[in-house]
Amino acid sequence: MNDDDLILKVRHLSKTFDEHVALRDVSFDLKKADTLGVVGESGSGKTTLARCILRAIDPDSGGTVEFNSDQGGWVSLSSLRHKELVPLRKEMQMVFQDPYSSLNPRMTVRQIIEEPLIIHDEGNSNERLERVREMLDLVQLSQDSLTRYPHAFSGGQRQRIGIARALILNPNLVVCDETVSALDVSVQAQIINLLEDLQKTLQLTYIFVAHDLAVVQHICNNVLVMHNGVVVERGDVDYVFDHPQRNYTRLLLSAIPSPDPDIRMTPENRAILEEPEPVTNGYGLVEGPVWHDDYGLMFSDVIFGGVYSVNDLKEVEPVFEHRRGIGGMAVHAEGGLVVSGKNISLKRFGESESILLLDRDPDNGNVGYNDLTTDTAGRIYVGSLGSSPVFDDGLEPRAGNLYVIDLDGNSRIVSEDVQLTNGLGFSPNGRVLYHSDSRRGQIFRYEVVRNGDLKQREVFHEFEDGAPDGLAVAEDGSIWVANAGAGGVAVIDPDGSQRSFISIPVPMCTSVCFGGAGLRTLYIVSGSNGVDGDRRGGVYRYEAEVSGIPIPLAQITVPAS
Numbered sequence: 001m002n003d004d005d006l007i008l009k010v011r012h013l014s015k016t017f018d019e020h021v022a023l024r025d026v027s028f029d030l031k032k033a034d035t036l037g038v039v040g041e042s043g044s045g046k047t048t049l050a051r052c053i054l055r056a057i058d059p060d061s062g063g064t065v066e067f068n069s070d071q072g073g074w075v076s077l078s079s080l081r082h083k084e085l086v087p088l089r090k091e092m093q094m095v096f097q098d099p100y101s102s103l104n105p106r107m108t109v110r111q112i113i114e115e116p117l118i119i120h121d122e123g124n125s126n127e128r129l130e131r132v133r134e135m136l137d138l139v140q141l142s143q144d145s146l147t148r149y150p151h152a153f154s155g156g157q158r159q160r161i162g163i164a165r166a167l168i169l170n171p172n173l174v175v176c177d178e179t180v181s182a183l184d185v186s187v188q189a190q191i192i193n194l195l196e197d198l199q200k201t202l203q204l205t206y207i208f209v210a211h212d213l214a215v216v217q218h219i220c221n222n223v224l225v226m227h228n229g230v231v232v233e234r235g236d237v238d239y240v241f242d243h244p245q246r247n248y249t250r251l252l253l254s255a256i257p258s259p260d261p262d263i264r265m266t267p268e269n270r271a272i273l274e275e276p277e278p279v280t281n282g283y284g285l286v287e288g289p290v291w292h293d294d295y296g297l298m299f300s301d302v303i304f305g306g307v308y309s310v311n312d313l314k315e316v317e318p319v320f321e322h323r324r325g326i327g328g329m330a331v332h333a334e335g336g337l338v339v340s341g342k343n344i345s346l347k348r349f350g351e352s353e354s355i356l357l358l359d360r361d362p363d364n365g366n367v368g369y370n371d372l373t374t375d376t377a378g379r380i381y382v383g384s385l386g387s388s389p390v391f392d393d394g395l396e397p398r399a400g401n402l403y404v405i406d407l408d409g410n411s412r413i414v415s416e417d418v419q420l421t422n423g424l425g426f427s428p429n430g431r432v433l434y435h436s437d438s439r440r441g442q443i444f445r446y447e448v449v450r451n452g453d454l455k456q457r458e459v460f461h462e463f464e465d466g467a468p469d470g471l472a473v474a475e476d477g478s479i480w481v482a483n484a485g486a487g488g489v490a491v492i493d494p495d496g497s498q499r500s501f502i503s504i505p506v507p508m509c510t511s512v513c514f515g516g517a518g519l520r521t522l523y524i525v526s527g528s529n530g531v532d533g534d535r536r537g538g539v540y541r542y543e544a545e546v547s548g549i550p551i552p553l554a555q556i557t558v559p560a561s
């Protein structure tokens with residue numbers, strides 16, 4: 001690797017306190033703009049490593065830390081005298097764990113954030129104030145915070161103040177020592193998002209010390225696993241956590257309250273929702289909401305036809321002219337949308353022809369298909385409708401099937417006796433598939449095994465009222481299920497219990513989807529039955545605060561075949 005791409009070279013770093021060896025012969029390279037996680041049990045030497053790197057304490061002689069400085073290339077931090085380190089300190093900053101004790105309670109927010117500039121003698125008072133104001137914007141604190149004292153802020157806000165202070169000197173390397181550990185889960189997620197945004201905007205390199213391996217797996221690309229001052233395992237974070245070579249790493253991983261981030265959530269995690277904001281209406285039965293980074297929210301009108309996109313400016317544009325009937329939609333790995341109706345086809349954006357992926361299901365009365373979803377391997381999961389989608393038609397319902405279609409177009413049945421698949425969605429780690437069966441009033445859960453096959457389904461949740469319709473899985477693993485009959489959206493925790501129910505005063509709440517920045521906006525689509533041309537269907541937007549570890553959908557992985 002080219003040295004210019006690196007920011008740090010650590011070699012044979014050790015630290016002994018009295019007789020106790022807290023750090024032993026640690027070596028690693030750190031690439032610019034990378035995030036290196038440092039994990040290990042309490043006392044394993046994580047903080048000692050961080051402090052030795054930044055020369056907050058002096059390592060034992062023999063070890064070296066080289067830093068690629070903006071002010072003239074590689075310097076050896078470990079051999080500089082303290083005075084010589086001062087100008088370099090601007091480029092390396094630390095954000096601490098405890099947002100309560102790390103801020104001086106007698107200083108105003110302005111003084112706290114400004115202090116590093118004063119220490120480094122940068123700018124006059126007006127220029128400094130201007131910088132402090134910029135930092136407040138950057139960490140999303142209001143400008144009237146300036147004259148307030150730390151005690152007037154919540155833990156998460158204080159951590160923002162600490163981050164603003166750490167960043168005001170424009171550092172390249174930021175060491176976060178348990179920066180989010182003292183915060184509750186929903187605030188953790190916000191600070192993690194902030195750190196990630198700042199990393200992108202400011203091209204920061206992070207060393208991220210944490211005991212929460214799920215957080216580390218989310219935010220870091222590489223990891224060092226420490227035990228008794230020694231690095232026992234290292235490498236790509238997903239690889240190390242998925243294939244731990246050492247028992248110690250396995251133990252650490254198993255010490256997470258639950259190794260499966262999908263079932264880590266507790267019922268206290270709430271959804272904070274405001275009133276629904278209508279985005280657009282005037283449609284018939286609105287279905288298939290799907291979020292696409294370029295097109296925004298897309299939806300179909302089953303009754304009057306067409307696929308539309310609506311962006312935040314509330315302009316609605318047709319994406320496809322299409323006859324009525326599109327029920328489910330999903331973004332396809334190769335670009336475009338997979339849509340379901342009488343058959344399953346792929347519609348690439350900007351092309352008028354669509355590609356047939358799966359024809360009518362011959363076994364179930366040819367009614368067609370309903371909701372569908374895709375995995376990152378490009379597989380499509382879709383349910384065929386039973387004999388009639390109408391509930392009270394007096395007919396014995398005939399079952400449909402759940403199909404998986406591979407990228408090469410081969411399809412096979414992965415589950416039988418499916419009645420009315422109105423919602424399908426993966427858990428954030430891609431290992432569980434949820435499926436709502438409107439006719440039975442149940443949500444089923446399948447484990448995804450090799451090749452995209454599904455293990456025996458289990459009933460995951462049963463509704464007493466109404467019938468589950470479309471569903472979306474939030475980043476924290478909760479399942480948000482539209483239930484038109486019950487008049488709202490149920491939020492089901494990953495353990496199957498209902499966390500909350502949000503009544504929604506719209507004509508018929510048919511489906512839900514997360515979208516917008518960080519997938520934090522809940523879009524709810526509503527339909528009318530279209531009788532007599534009734535066009536009261538539309539799209540509503542809620543700000544949904546989803547707690548837990550945010551996991552971008554792009555990171556969904558399905559167990560390899």
Ligand SMILES: Nc1ncnc2c1ncn2[C@@H]1O[C@H](COP(=O)(O)OP(=O)(O)OP(=O)(O)O)[C@@H](O)[C@H]1O
Binds near residue numbers: 022
């Ligand atoms: N200033 C010090 N004087 C003496 N011993 C110390 C000092 N700092 C750390 N140690 C010891 O060094 C070892 C490593 O401590 P360190 O703080 O680096 O662990 P850590 O991995 O950060 O733990 P935690 O997860 O609890 O923060 C511990 O045994 C600790 O007691």
Ligand SMILES: [Mg+2]
Binds near residue numbers: 046047048177
């Ligand atoms: Mg520590």
